[in-house]
Each structure stands twice: as structure tokens, then as C-alpha cells.
Amino acid sequence: MSEANDPDEDKRVDESVNAEEALNARDSSDFAFKLVNAVKSMNMGDISYHELANVFITAEELKCLYLFVKALPYSPITPIYPETPFLFFKGVPVPRAFDMSEETAISLENFMKGQNSSYYDGLRLHDLDQGYLDAYESALRIYNDLIEKTRNSYHENVKLAKNQIFEISAVLVCVFVIFLTLMSIS
Secondary structure (H helix, E strand, O other), X not given: OOOOOOHHHHHHHHHHHHHHHHHHHHHHHHHHHHHHHHHHHHHHOOOOHHHHXXXXXXXXXXXXXXXXXXXXXXXXXXOOOOOOOEOOEOOOOOOOOOOOOHHHHHHHHHHXXXXXXXXXXXXXXXXXXXXXXXXXXXXXXXXXXXXXXXXXXXXXXXXXXXXXXXXXXXXHHHHHHHXXXXXXXX
8 A cells, every 4th residue: 555645744744844944044144144243343443353253153154254354355445535624625434344454354265264273274165065155145135235335335425525515616716806895896
């Protein structure tokens, strides 16, 4: 006598598998945000690169962090306007949340290798578990999107500051012309 598969049981198994995949997706998404926020905190000076490496505990987390830091762009937002106020004009500070220098990245990588070099020898992306690979890819996408939004915001602020220079300069030229005109009339 052959046993037929119970359709309700198959449905429960499929739902169970989908629930586990959803949980893994949520965990990888949370880990992606943890990566991004930790690196932003380090760039802002809230934590040092020593503390950054110690935020992550497991070997897989550390491997993912290591590869993530290696993939980040160095100083992606270049200053194009003075940061400090001058004369009548306001300065525009360069956003620091994404300003990782090459020296900082190298120092972090060396520190991580010094703590446990066996994790990082010959490490490649395909060595990561699927959940961490997903988190890595999501974190890179999030980080790069945030850089682009921050860069656009910085450029808008610079444009507004330059407009302020033109407006104040035009007012000063007008006042100077009026003053000269009044002097020549008298």
C-alpha cells in the first residue's frame, strides 16, 4: 500500500520553510544596517576602529565586516567649499559620516588581522554564508545610496552658499555704485 502525501502537511512544510527564509532575510537586513551604522559611527568619531571591530562577535560577522570595509570608497565626498564662515558668508561643513580615509581602513584591516589572522587569509566573498553575503550586498547598496543622497545634499548646500555670495556681492556693488553716484552729484 503506497502512502499519499498529505496536501495540508506539504503546505505546512512550505510555510515553515518560507518563515525560516523570511527570518533569515530579516536578520541579514538587520545585520546590513548594523554594518552601515557601525562604520558611520566610526567615521563620525563616535567609536574608534578598535571598538568597531569589537562590536562584531562571531567569525562570520567579522569576515563580513572585513570584506565590507575593503569594498567601501575612500573619502567619497570631496570638499568644494570652505567649511568655516568667512566675512559675511556661512561655511558648508563636509559630511563626515562617509568620510573613511584609506589610512583608517588599512588600520582597521590590520587590527582585525592582528586579532585573528586565520579568519582573513585568502578570504573571498563566496566564502561567506548566504545570509552574510546577502547582508554584505545590502549594506553596500545602502551605504552607496546614502553616500549619493548625502553628496547631493552637500552640493545643494554649497549651491545655496554660493548664491548667498552672489547676492551679498550684488548688494555691496549696488551700495558702492549708489555711494559713488551720490558723491559725484554733490
